[in-house]
Amino acid sequence: MNATRQLLQHRQPMIRFLGKRTTPTKIDHTPQAHPASPSSSLPESFASYRKKAQQHGPLNQQSQYATGSIGGKSGASLGPVEAGKGIYFDRSELPARFQRTPWSQAEIEAIESGGASLFA
Template sequence: MNATRVLLQQRQPMIRFLGKRAIPSQVDHTPHVHPASPSQSLPDSFASYRKKAQQHGPLNQSSQYSTIGGRPGSQLGPVEAGKGLHFDRSELPQRFQRLAWTQAEIEAVESGGASTYA
Protein backbone atom coordinates (compact mmCIF):
# COMPACT_ATOMS: atom_id res chain seq x y z
CA MET A 1 0.00 0.00 0.00
CA ASN A 2 1.34 3.43 -0.89
CA ALA A 3 1.61 5.88 1.97
CA THR A 4 0.78 8.85 -0.27
CA ARG A 5 -2.46 7.24 -1.40
CA VAL A 6 -3.54 6.86 2.24
CA LEU A 7 -2.65 10.47 3.02
CA LEU A 8 -4.55 11.84 0.03
CA GLN A 9 -7.74 9.98 0.94
CA GLN A 10 -7.89 11.76 4.31
CA ARG A 11 -7.22 15.25 2.95
CA GLN A 12 -9.92 17.91 3.08
CA PRO A 13 -9.43 21.41 1.65
CA MET A 14 -9.28 24.15 4.26
CA ILE A 15 -11.28 26.59 2.16
CA ARG A 16 -15.02 26.16 1.83
CA PHE A 17 -17.16 27.82 -0.83
CA LEU A 18 -20.76 28.66 -0.06
CA GLY A 19 -23.32 27.89 -2.72
CA LYS A 20 -23.04 26.90 -6.33
CA ARG A 21 -20.77 28.66 -8.82
CA ALA A 22 -22.78 31.24 -10.75
CA ILE A 23 -21.75 33.66 -13.47
CA PRO A 24 -23.62 36.97 -13.27
CA SER A 25 -26.06 37.50 -16.13
CA GLN A 26 -25.30 41.22 -16.51
CA VAL A 27 -22.01 42.98 -15.86
CA ASP A 28 -21.63 46.75 -16.13
CA HIS A 29 -18.55 47.50 -18.26
CA THR A 30 -19.05 51.25 -18.55
CA PRO A 31 -15.99 53.27 -17.51
CA HIS A 32 -16.19 54.91 -14.12
CA VAL A 33 -13.91 57.11 -12.03
CA HIS A 34 -11.60 55.46 -9.55
CA PRO A 35 -12.75 56.11 -5.97
CA ALA A 36 -9.39 57.68 -5.06
CA SER A 37 -9.28 59.97 -8.10
CA PRO A 38 -8.73 63.63 -7.19
CA SER A 39 -10.84 64.98 -10.09
CA GLN A 40 -13.89 62.69 -9.78
CA SER A 41 -14.46 63.00 -13.53
CA LEU A 42 -13.40 61.03 -16.58
CA PRO A 43 -11.40 62.72 -19.36
CA ASP A 44 -13.24 63.51 -22.58
CA SER A 45 -10.75 61.62 -24.73
CA PHE A 46 -7.33 60.04 -24.56
CA ALA A 47 -5.87 62.97 -26.51
CA SER A 48 -7.07 65.47 -23.89
CA TYR A 49 -5.65 63.25 -21.17
CA ARG A 50 -2.25 63.16 -22.91
CA LYS A 51 -2.15 66.97 -23.06
CA LYS A 52 -2.34 67.22 -19.27
CA ALA A 53 -0.48 64.02 -18.33
CA GLN A 54 3.02 64.01 -16.87
CA GLN A 55 5.18 61.02 -16.27
CA HIS A 56 8.80 62.14 -16.11
CA GLY A 57 8.06 65.63 -17.38
CA PRO A 58 5.42 67.08 -19.69
CA LEU A 59 4.33 64.72 -22.47
CA ASN A 60 3.04 67.43 -24.76
CA GLN A 61 6.31 69.04 -25.77
CA SER A 62 5.70 70.26 -29.28
CA SER A 63 9.22 71.39 -30.17
CA GLN A 64 12.03 69.56 -31.92
CA TYR A 65 13.51 68.72 -28.52
CA SER A 66 10.72 66.41 -27.43
CA THR A 67 12.91 63.30 -27.42
CA ILE A 68 15.22 62.26 -24.62
CA GLY A 69 18.64 63.79 -25.15
CA GLY A 70 17.32 66.37 -27.59
CA ARG A 71 18.83 69.26 -25.64
CA PRO A 72 22.38 69.70 -24.38
CA GLY A 73 22.89 69.59 -20.64
CA SER A 74 23.88 73.27 -20.52
CA GLN A 75 20.35 74.24 -21.58
CA LEU A 76 18.72 72.24 -18.80
CA GLY A 77 19.96 74.64 -16.14
CA PRO A 78 22.29 74.25 -13.20
CA VAL A 79 22.47 70.94 -11.40
CA GLU A 80 23.17 71.49 -7.74
CA ALA A 81 22.37 69.39 -4.73
CA GLY A 82 19.93 70.94 -2.30
CA LYS A 83 20.80 71.88 1.24
CA GLY A 84 21.83 68.78 3.17
CA LEU A 85 22.03 66.66 0.00
CA HIS A 86 25.18 65.35 -1.66
CA PHE A 87 25.76 63.68 -5.01
CA ASP A 88 28.87 61.73 -4.01
CA ARG A 89 30.27 60.26 -0.82
CA SER A 90 33.46 62.30 -1.28
CA GLU A 91 31.43 65.51 -0.73
CA LEU A 92 30.41 64.40 2.77
CA PRO A 93 32.29 65.43 5.91
CA GLN A 94 35.53 63.51 6.57
CA ARG A 95 33.98 61.21 9.19
CA PHE A 96 31.49 59.83 6.61
CA GLN A 97 33.92 59.35 3.72
CA ARG A 98 35.34 55.99 2.70
CA LEU A 99 38.30 54.74 4.67
CA ALA A 100 41.42 53.58 2.88
CA TRP A 101 42.14 49.84 3.03
CA THR A 102 45.25 48.78 4.87
CA GLN A 103 47.61 46.19 3.39
CA ALA A 104 46.63 43.72 6.14
CA GLU A 105 42.93 44.05 5.23
CA ILE A 106 43.68 43.52 1.55
CA GLU A 107 45.69 40.38 2.39
CA ALA A 108 42.83 39.06 4.55
CA VAL A 109 40.28 39.57 1.79
CA GLU A 110 42.45 38.04 -0.93
CA SER A 111 43.29 34.97 1.16
CA GLY A 112 39.73 34.45 2.34
CA GLY A 113 40.72 35.25 5.93
CA ALA A 114 43.38 32.53 6.17
CA SER A 115 46.23 35.04 6.39
CA THR A 116 44.91 36.38 9.71
CA TYR A 117 45.56 33.00 11.38
CA ALA A 118 48.91 32.15 9.76
Protein backbone atom coordinates in the same frame (compact mmCIF):
# COMPACT_ATOMS: atom_id res chain seq x y z
CA MET B 1 4.46 4.65 4.68
CA ASN B 2 1.12 2.97 5.29
CA ALA B 3 0.33 5.27 8.22
CA THR B 4 0.82 8.30 5.99
CA ARG B 5 -1.40 6.83 3.29
CA GLN B 6 -4.18 6.21 5.82
CA LEU B 7 -3.93 9.75 7.19
CA LEU B 8 -4.24 11.27 3.72
CA GLN B 9 -7.26 9.15 2.78
CA HIS B 10 -9.47 10.73 5.44
CA ARG B 11 -8.47 14.31 4.71
CA GLN B 12 -11.28 16.69 3.82
CA PRO B 13 -10.65 20.12 2.31
CA MET B 14 -11.75 23.06 4.47
CA ILE B 15 -13.17 24.93 1.46
CA ARG B 16 -16.57 23.80 0.23
CA PHE B 17 -17.70 24.88 -3.19
CA LEU B 18 -21.41 25.45 -3.61
CA GLY B 19 -21.77 24.48 -7.23
CA LYS B 20 -20.53 24.64 -10.79
CA ARG B 21 -18.86 27.86 -11.94
CA THR B 22 -21.03 30.06 -14.10
CA THR B 23 -20.07 33.18 -16.03
CA PRO B 24 -22.57 36.05 -15.95
CA THR B 25 -24.39 36.40 -19.27
CA LYS B 26 -24.57 40.20 -19.25
CA ILE B 27 -21.60 42.30 -18.12
CA ASP B 28 -21.62 46.09 -18.46
CA HIS B 29 -18.25 47.17 -19.88
CA THR B 30 -19.05 50.86 -20.32
CA PRO B 31 -16.52 53.18 -18.66
CA GLN B 32 -17.65 54.48 -15.29
CA ALA B 33 -16.12 56.77 -12.69
CA HIS B 34 -14.58 55.07 -9.68
CA PRO B 35 -16.97 54.92 -6.73
CA ALA B 36 -14.48 56.78 -4.52
CA SER B 37 -13.72 59.56 -7.05
CA PRO B 38 -14.45 63.13 -5.99
CA SER B 39 -16.56 63.71 -9.09
CA SER B 40 -19.00 61.16 -10.41
CA SER B 41 -18.32 62.00 -14.06
CA LEU B 42 -15.62 60.90 -16.49
CA PRO B 43 -13.40 63.45 -18.28
CA GLU B 44 -14.16 64.18 -21.93
CA SER B 45 -10.64 63.22 -23.05
CA PHE B 46 -7.26 62.35 -21.63
CA ALA B 47 -5.90 65.78 -22.59
CA SER B 48 -8.61 67.55 -20.57
CA TYR B 49 -7.91 65.23 -17.62
CA ARG B 50 -4.18 65.92 -17.78
CA LYS B 51 -4.73 69.69 -17.65
CA LYS B 52 -6.42 69.35 -14.26
CA ALA B 53 -4.43 66.38 -12.89
CA GLN B 54 -2.05 66.70 -9.94
CA GLN B 55 0.87 64.47 -9.10
CA HIS B 56 3.32 66.10 -6.69
CA GLY B 57 2.13 69.42 -8.18
CA PRO B 58 0.33 70.40 -11.39
CA LEU B 59 1.30 68.34 -14.43
CA ASN B 60 0.70 71.13 -16.90
CA GLN B 61 3.42 73.47 -15.59
CA GLN B 62 6.19 74.21 -18.03
CA SER B 63 9.68 73.67 -16.72
CA GLN B 64 12.09 76.57 -16.90
CA TYR B 65 14.58 74.33 -18.71
CA ALA B 66 12.50 72.25 -21.11
CA THR B 67 10.30 73.76 -23.77
CA GLY B 68 7.31 71.45 -23.82
CA SER B 69 9.24 68.19 -23.92
CA ILE B 70 11.98 66.40 -22.08
CA GLY B 71 15.36 67.37 -23.44
CA GLY B 72 14.14 70.51 -25.18
CA LYS B 73 17.51 72.17 -24.63
CA SER B 74 21.04 70.84 -24.68
CA GLY B 75 22.91 70.28 -21.43
CA ALA B 76 25.54 72.85 -22.37
CA SER B 77 22.92 75.57 -22.77
CA LEU B 78 21.75 75.04 -19.17
CA GLY B 79 25.07 76.29 -17.83
CA PRO B 80 27.65 74.75 -15.54
CA VAL B 81 26.60 72.35 -12.82
CA GLU B 82 28.11 73.39 -9.52
CA ALA B 83 27.37 72.13 -6.06
CA GLY B 84 26.05 74.63 -3.56
CA LYS B 85 27.68 75.41 -0.24
CA GLY B 86 27.79 72.27 1.92
CA ILE B 87 26.77 69.98 -0.98
CA TYR B 88 29.23 67.50 -2.45
CA PHE B 89 28.89 65.34 -5.56
CA ASP B 90 31.52 62.78 -4.59
CA ARG B 91 32.93 61.42 -1.36
CA SER B 92 36.45 62.40 -2.43
CA GLU B 93 35.44 66.09 -2.23
CA LEU B 94 34.60 65.80 1.48
CA PRO B 95 37.01 66.82 4.24
CA ALA B 96 39.74 64.23 4.97
CA ARG B 97 38.02 62.84 8.09
CA PHE B 98 34.97 61.82 6.01
CA GLN B 99 36.84 60.34 3.04
CA ARG B 100 37.30 56.62 2.53
CA THR B 101 40.28 55.16 4.34
CA PRO B 102 42.59 53.10 2.12
CA TRP B 103 42.69 49.33 2.59
CA SER B 104 45.68 47.96 4.47
CA GLN B 105 47.60 44.99 3.12
CA ALA B 106 46.42 42.84 6.07
CA GLU B 107 42.78 43.63 5.27
CA ILE B 108 43.30 42.79 1.59
CA GLU B 109 44.88 39.43 2.48
CA ALA B 110 42.07 38.63 4.94
CA ILE B 111 39.43 39.31 2.28
CA GLU B 112 41.23 37.34 -0.44
CA SER B 113 41.71 34.32 1.84
CA GLY B 114 38.12 34.39 3.05
CA GLY B 115 39.23 35.22 6.58
CA ALA B 116 41.43 32.13 6.98
CA SER B 117 44.63 34.21 7.14
CA LEU B 118 43.44 35.81 10.38
CA PHE B 119 43.52 32.44 12.19
CA ALA B 120 46.57 30.86 10.54
